[in-house]
Amino acid sequence: MSCLLPDKYISTSLHKLFQNKKATRPLALITYGPTGSGKVKLYKLFWKVKSQRI
Amino acid sequence: MDSLVEAIPDYYQKIVNPDLTNEQKTSLYFDCRKQVDDLSSLVLAKAIAGRFNLIYETTGSSTAWLISDLNKIKSAGYNIVFLYPLVNWKILNERLDTRERTSPRKIDRNFLLQGVLKALSNFPGVLDYVDYAYIYDNSGSKVSILFSYDGSITETKPSRKINCFNSSLKKFIDHENVMDIIETIGTFLLCKYCNECR
Numbered sequence: 001m002s003c004l005l006p007d008k009y010i011s012t013s014l015h016k017l018f019q020n021k022k023a024t025r026p027l028a029l030i031t032y033g034p035t036g037s038g039k040v041k042l043y044k045l046f047w048k049v050k051s052q053r054i
Numbered sequence: 055m056d057s058l059v060e061a062i063p064d065y066y067q068k069i070v071n072p073d074l075t076n077e078q079k080t081s082l083y084f085d086c087r088k089q090v091d092d093l094s095s096l097v098l099a100k101a102i103a104g105r106f107n108l109i110y111e112t113t114g115s116s117t118a119w120l121i122s123d124l125n126k127i128k129s130a131g132y133n134i135v136f137l138y139p140l141v142n143w144k145i146l147n148e149r150l151d152t153r154e155r156t157s158p159r160k161i162d163r164n165f166l167l168q169g170v171l172k173a174l175s176n177f178p179g180v181l182d183y184v185d186y187a188y189i190y191d192n193s194g195s196k197v198s199i200l201f202s203y204d205g206s207i208t209e210t211k212p213s214r215k216i217n218c219f220n221s222s223l224k225k226f227i228d229h230e231n232v233m234d235i236i237e238t239i240g241t242f243l244l245c246k247y248c249n250e251c252r
Contacts, residue, residue, distance in 0.1 A: 027107040028132040030124070030184065031139075032114045032177070034169045035161055036149045038139040038192040043109045 055111060056159065058090045059083060069158040076160045083159060098123060102130045114138075114173030117180060124183035136184040138177065139192035140200060143170065 031039035060066055065086050069079055101108045108127075112120050127134060141149070150161050181187055181203055189201035 025131055025133040026105045028127045028134045029107075029109045030120075030134060030136045030180075031109065031111045032136060032180070033139050033141075033173055034113050034115075034146065034166055036146050036153065037141045039111055039137075042137055042139055042190075042192075043111070 055087070055090060055094075058093065059086045062086045062089060066158065076162045079158075079160050080162045080165055098126075102126060102132075105130070108132075113169055114176050114180075115169040116172070117176040120180065121183060124180070128183055134184040134186070136180060136187040136203075138173075138187070138189045138201075140189050141191075142193040143167070145193045146170070 029043055031043050033039055065082070068074075068082055074082070098108070098110070110120075110123065110127075114120075124134065146166075147163065150166070154160055177189075184203075187201070187203035191200050
């Protein structure tokens with residue numbers, strides 16, 4: 001069983017937020033939920049995507 | 055957070071003591087966690103002052119501190135994205151059972167259950183402070199978006215999208231003793247933010 005969120009879901013829901021490389025607003029990513037829900041894996045995946053975009 | 059807690063001197067030696075009950079281990083964890091929280095506040099203040107991108111991790115059990123921080127973050131002009139991976143209660147327990155085989159930290163399940171319920175009930179109050187919010191079903195390899203929010207709840211925007219997840223919410227916590235609570239929370243969530251479930 002995998003608790004990793006697939007890249008495609010990060011892509012479809014969040015990629016668009018980072019398409020503008022000239023965006024001046026810094027990003028605050030809030031991960032929320034109980035221990036074991038996948039917060040850490042989620043933000044690691046998300047940060048990987050973001051670092052590829054900007 | 056847990057990595058920082060484990061780095062506190064003597065924490066690891068104490069937490070692996072087999073004579074400690076799970077309740078005592080939970081208490082020890084949160085005693086040490088206070089020290090990490092102080093450090094976290096300093097790091098957050100420095101990040102905001104420097105306008106760094108930031109990641110903020112919280113269980114959602116209590117949101118007073120979170121909302122206080124969100125006010126600071128919002129005032130500094132951040133684009134705030136809120137991510138809530140929701141996991142079936144039974145699967146969450148299985149994952150923690152697996153994790154606990156290799157970790158000294160033991161999670162008291164009653165404590166955890168209360169945290170799960172509080173996170174759900176606290177969620178609507180957080181929406182007022184974020185720009186985007188997403189709830190994911192993270193119970194298995196097949197993942198789906200259960201809820202998405204785009205825009206401020208205090209403004210009427212035609213582009214605002216909220217998906218009803220009333221029907222899917224019940225499958226996450228099917229514990230017979232908490233079904234009534236979950237249904238109440240679900241109704242509250244959906245009645246406040248979504249008319250699709252009516």
